[in-house]
Amino acid sequence: MKSRVKTQPSASPASTRKSRRAHGGVTLQDVARLAGVSPITASRAINQPDVVSEDARERVQRAIRQTGYTPNLLAGSLASSRSRLVAVVVPTLTGPMFMETIQALTERLAEVGYQVIIGQSGYDNAREDELLNAIIGRRPDGIVLTGVAHSAKGRVRLAGAGIPVVETWDFIPTPIDMLVGFSHDSIGPEVAAFLRQRGCKRVAVLSADDERAVRRAKSFAAAAHALRITAGKTANSSCEWLPALTSLGVGRRGFAALFERLPKLDGVFCSSDVVAQGVLAEAQARGLRVPEDLAVVGFGDLAFAPDLHPPLTTVRVDANEMGRIAGDLILKRVAGESVKTRLVDVGFSIVERGSA
Amino acid sequence: MKSRVKTQPSASPASTRKSRRAHGGVTLQDVARLAGVSPITASRAINQPDVVSEDARERVQRAIRQTGYTPNLLAGSLASSRSRLVAVVVPTLTGPMFMETIQALTERLAEVGYQVIIGQSGYDNAREDELLNAIIGRRPDGIVLTGVAHSAKGRVRLAGAGIPVVETWDFIPTPIDMLVGFSHDSIGPEVAAFLRQRGCKRVAVLSADDERAVRRAKSFAAAAHALRITAGKTANSSCEWLPALTSLGVGRRGFAALFERLPKLDGVFCSSDVVAQGVLAEAQARGLRVPEDLAVVGFGDLAFAPDLHPPLTTVRVDANEMGRIAGDLILKRVAGESVKTRLVDVGFSIVERGSA
DNA sequence: CTGAAAGCGCTAACAA
DNA sequence: TTGTTAGCGCTTTCAG
Numbered sequence: 001m002k003s004r005v006k007t008q009p010s011a012s013p014a015s016t017r018k019s020r021r022a023h024g025g026v027t028l029q030d031v032a033r034l035a036g037v038s039p040i041t042a043s044r045a046i047n048q049p050d051v052v053s054e055d056a057r058e059r060v061q062r063a064i065r066q067t068g069y070t071p072n073l074l075a076g077s078l079a080s081s082r083s084r085l086v087a088v089v090v091p092t093l094t095g096p097m098f099m100e101t102i103q104a105l106t107e108r109l110a111e112v113g114y115q116v117i118i119g120q121s122g123y124d125n126a127r128e129d130e131l132l133n134a135i136i137g138r139r140p141d142g143i144v145l146t147g148v149a150h151s152a153k154g155r156v157r158l159a160g161a162g163i164p165v166v167e168t169w170d171f172i173p174t175p176i177d178m179l180v181g182f183s184h185d186s187i188g189p190e191v192a193a194f195l196r197q198r199g200c201k202r203v204a205v206l207s208a209d210d211e212r213a214v215r216r217a218k219s220f221a222a223a224a225h226a227l228r229i230t231a232g233k234t235a236n237s238s239c240e241w242l243p244a245l246t247s248l249g250v251g252r253r254g255f256a257a258l259f260e261r262l263p264k265l266d267g268v269f270c271s272s273d274v275v276a277q278g279v280l281a282e283a284q285a286r287g288l289r290v291p292e293d294l295a296v297v298g299f300g301d302l303a304f305a306p307d308l309h310p311p312l313t314t315v316r317v318d319a320n321e322m323g324r325i326a327g328d329l330i331l332k333r334v335a336g337e338s339v340k341t342r343l344v345d346v347g348f349s350i351v352e353r354g355s356a
Numbered sequence: 357m358k359s360r361v362k363t364q365p366s367a368s369p370a371s372t373r374k375s376r377r378a379h380g381g382v383t384l385q386d387v388a389r390l391a392g393v394s395p396i397t398a399s400r401a402i403n404q405p406d407v408v409s410e411d412a413r414e415r416v417q418r419a420i421r422q423t424g425y426t427p428n429l430l431a432g433s434l435a436s437s438r439s440r441l442v443a444v445v446v447p448t449l450t451g452p453m454f455m456e457t458i459q460a461l462t463e464r465l466a467e468v469g470y471q472v473i474i475g476q477s478g479y480d481n482a483r484e485d486e487l488l489n490a491i492i493g494r495r496p497d498g499i500v501l502t503g504v505a506h507s508a509k510g511r512v513r514l515a516g517a518g519i520p521v522v523e524t525w526d527f528i529p530t531p532i533d534m535l536v537g538f539s540h541d542s543i544g545p546e547v548a549a550f551l552r553q554r555g556c557k558r559v560a561v562l563s564a565d566d567e568r569a570v571r572r573a574k575s576f577a578a579a580a581h582a583l584r585i586t587a588g589k590t591a592n593s594s595c596e597w598l599p600a601l602t603s604l605g606v607g608r609r610g611f612a613a614l615f616e617r618l619p620k621l622d623g624v625f626c627s628s629d630v631v632a633q634g635v636l637a638e639a640q641a642r643g644l645r646v647p648e649d650l651a652v653v654g655f656g657d658l659a660f661a662p663d664l665h666p667p668l669t670t671v672r673v674d675a676n677e678m679g680r681i682a683g684d685l686i687l688k689r690v691a692g693e694s695v696k697t698r699l700v701d702v703g704f705s706i707v708e709r710g711s712a
Numbered sequence: 713c714t715g716a717a718a719g720c721g722c723t724a725a726c727a728a
Numbered sequence: 729t730t731g732t733t734a735g736c737g738c739t740t741t742c743a744g
Contacts, residue, residue: 025518027721038731043723053729068516073493074439075721078430078736085473093459096452103449106476115490117441117473120462134471137429160424162381249663274660281665304630307605309637383737394715399739409713431737434720 026067034063046071077139086142086330087135089119091210094245096302097272097319098146101168104323105144112331114141128154136161142330147212148172148179164333166326170212171345178333180325180344182317184212187348188219191269191297191315192227194350200267200295202231203238206254206279207271210244216299220269231262238262242275251278259286266294267356273298273305273314280308280355295356310354317348382423390419402427433495442498442686443491445475447566450601452658453628453675454502457524460679461500468687470497484510492517498686503568504528504535520689522682525673526568527701534689536681536700538673540568543704544575547625547653547671548583550706556623556651558587559594562610562635563627566600572655576625587618594618598631607634615642622650623712629654629661629670636664636711651712666710673704 032042037056045052045060052060063069077083086109090098106116117138119131132154135143142164149155149167158165158176165177170184195203203224207217221235232238240258242250251274259265259282270276276298280290288294290310298305298314305312325344332339388398393412401408401416408416419425433439442465446454462472473494475487488510491499498520505511505523514521514532521533526540551559559580563573577591588594596614598606607630615621615638626632632654636646644650646666654661654670661668681700688695 025721028723029721039721040723040732041730044730047723051729056730068513070489070492070517072434072495072721073490074430074434074495075736076723078428078434078738079721079723081724081736083430093455093462094452096450099449099455103476106449106474110476110487110490113490115473115475115494117471118462119471120459120466131466133426134429134466134469136426138471139428139430157424161426247663248660252663277660278663281663285665304604304633307603307608307634307637309641381737385737395737396716396739397714400714403739407713412714428737431720432739434722435737435739437720437739 025072026069028069028071031060031063031067031069034067035059081139082334083139083141084114085117085138085140086114086144086327087117087119087138087140088144088146089121089131089135090146091121092245093118093120096274097300098169100319101146101323101326104320105327106323108324108327109331114327114331129157132157136163139163141334142166144168144326144330149176150211164330166329168322168326171343173343175343178329178339178342178344180322180329180346182346182348184215185219187216187299187315188221188269189223190348190350192220192223192229195224195267195269195295195297195356196227196229198267198291198295198356201229202262202264203229203267203269203295204231204240204258204262204265205238205269205271206240206251206258206275207242207269208244208246208275209241213244213271213299217269217271229267231265242271246272246275248274248278248281251275252282253278255279255282256286267297268294269297269299271299273300273302273312276312276314276355277304277308280310280312284309291354291356297350297356301351305351306353308355313353313356314351315348316351318346321346381428382425384425384427387416387419387423387425390423391415437495438690439495439497440470441473441494441496442470442500442683443473443475443494443496444500444502445477445487445491446502447477448601449474449476452630453656454525456675457502457679457682460676461683462679464680464683465687470683470687485513488513492519495519497690498522500524500682500686505532506567520686522685524678524682527699529699531699534685534695534698534700536678536685536702538702538704540571541575543572543655543671544577544625545579546704546706548576548579548585551580551623551625551651551653551712552583552585554623554647554651554712557585558618558620559585559623559625559651560587560596560614560618560621561594561625561627562596562607562614562631563598563625564600564602564631565597569600569627569655573625573627585623587621598627602628602631604630604634604637607631608638609634611635611638612642623653624650625653625655627655629656629658629668632668632670632711633660633664636666636668640665647710647712653706653712657707661707662709664711669709669712670707671704672707674702677702 032039042060045057145167146169148170167175167179170181205217205220207213221238224230225235230238242254298312301314301316305314388395398416401413501523502525504526523531523535524537526537561573561576563569577594580586581591586594598610654668657670657672661670
């Protein structure tokens with residue numbers, strides 16, 4: 001009582017009626033037919049080679065070569081509910097901060113045939129819902145956020161999607177799912193203590209105004225104030241804010257403004273190495289000696305930091321490792337292994353060089 | 357004579373046998389049922405809202421809200437042969453050169469609900485086939501290459517996949533499909549002429565050894581030699597090569613080596629602004645005045661270029677526009693419009709600042 | 713404007 | 729080790 005005859009697919013006029021096939025694509029069916037096996041055997045020969053006979057495997061491989069077949073991962077993903085896709089959400093591609101993490105993530109995932117799709121959220125929390133929709137719609141096997149999710153709605157949506165989520169570049173006690181990062185709030189106090197130990201009496205912070213940078217800056221200013229080494233009267237007045245997309249020039253002009261305001265300044269914590277580079281340039285232009293007159297500490301330990309003049313003292317975070325671990329966590333989850341440590345603190349360290 | 361009864365989907369024990377449904381996902385069926393319409397009407401309410409009645413549209417939207425439905429784009433892509441995915445192949449994510457292009461591409465595509473997947477090819481042409489397989493397997497609606505494809509096999513594979521391809525960041529007369537870029541070979545002569553006009557008598561080039569940088573460098577050295585303004589005796593000896601992943605420090609040490617070898621040097625063309633930054637640093641350390649003793653020209657016009665000391669004279673290419681145009685080209689193709697200009701030369705320009 | 717039927721190309725489940 | 733069957737969730741085709 002079969003309704004459709006599937007064998008004998010040779011051009012029977014009756015079956016020619018409806019074909020939605022994309023332009024001449026070779027399908028697994030074609031390969032199987034050519035190899036003289038069933039489609040599922042061909043499928044297994046590709047995806048689980050050790051489960052089919054050597055004979056079958058070779059015939060399938062030959063057929064693949066002959067036809068130039070490329071498996072349709074869309075179809076495979078739909079059938080198996082595994083897309084081998086991981087989505088990464090980043091505020092912006094511009095800026096070197098997250099690049100290393102994405103690079104490491106991409107490489108780790110590529111090892112096992114996974115790919116990365118990217119979504120840009122922007123720093124302004126807008127469109128975020130739309131972006132999440134587009135991402136969840138692809139049914140990725142994992143989602144990596146650079147930074148923690150902001151909106152409550154977004155968090156609920158992510159939590160409810162049944163997709164492993166790794167938040168990175170931050171540390172909070174209750175992530176949506178998993179987390180690999182470090183505490184921005186802990187960095188400020190350590191840098192403040194470091195600068196005091198270096199003999200600074202009047203420090204300030206020059207920071208981008210994106211959320212995480214602000215937390216580093218504020219924790220720094222508060223700690224410095226508690227240590228009574230702020231250049232301004234209050235913690236707040238010892239902060240100078242920069243628009244989120246910083247550059248050398250922005251840092252430079254920002255320091256100029258800061259220095260005009262607090263000329264007795266003898267130490268500055270910058271929200272990034274790029275900003276610090278600007279500070280170094282402006283300090284030099286103003287005849288300030290670093291570190292004698294002014295101690296400078298950056299953040300990020302970017303590639304150029306050791307080569308600046310003087311070499312930049314900075315806060316190092318292991319962007320690479322965060323990406324790799326994020327990939328590991330997701331892959332473990334996908335493999336069904338229970339992840340016992342859902343929170344990974346990769347920490348940070350102050351790299352002492354010449355500038356402070 | 358129907359073989360399967362599809363109506364009455366209420367829990368009939370017989371139909372419980374096989375369910376491969378992923379964990380409790382809401383499907384379009386569920387939404388349609390709740391809205392009291394057929395699945396196809398629900399589909400249209402989502403994708404072609406103006407083709408259904410206002411009544412139906414609203415009921416579907418309400419059902420979507422109630423259920424938290426997110427369309428499965430995997431299934432949609434498979435059925436429609438349109439994945440709304442564009443793949444971009446980049447040598448490496450590290451390095452700011454291509455980022456702006458990818459950023460612009462991503463933004464342009466996001467406007468129309470497309471997403472970008474990234475593949476890293478590495479500079480060594482290895483694994484390229486594997487990568488192409490992974491990409492083509494996703495059936496993206498377009499592929500953007502940063503740089504032209506290298507291997508003949510890869511070119512054939514791309515050409516045969518029936519997917520719009522845009523090569524970028526280069527200019528060749530016979531691209532696989534479409535191209536938006538500029539001629540690296542034309543840059544060298546222009547920079548050489550520029551430096552001669554600036555009074556340089558003995559110039560050299562400090563370049564990364566990746567393919568496109570090499571072409572800029574060689575065309576520069578050849579032109580300079582023809583103008584009789586090379587620092588070395590030959591065009592070749594006026595080139596200093598750096599490993600492809602450059603940094604400020606690499607540039608700096610590279611210039612030191614170059615200067616040791618050719619101490620009479622009075623002008624240098626760098627393969628990137630980053631390298632140029634290193635040259636500026638090393639020149640300063642050696643007491644060379646820029647531009648009086650040494651003219652320096654960079655490439656890329658990165659964000660920091662105008663803020664260096666002195667401001668960097670550099671070759672500007674519109675990375676942003678390349679990304680936007682690449683997106684436009686693909687979208688046009690996808691829409692079935694014939695693209696008349698398959699080759700777009702965005703050109704380049706020399707931005708004169710203080711360093712040369 | 714709406715719907716029934718029939719796949720898109722692949723793999724999970726079950727059986728042999 | 730191999731095959732049969734029945735979907736995965738959506739959209740196209742064709743017909744109201």
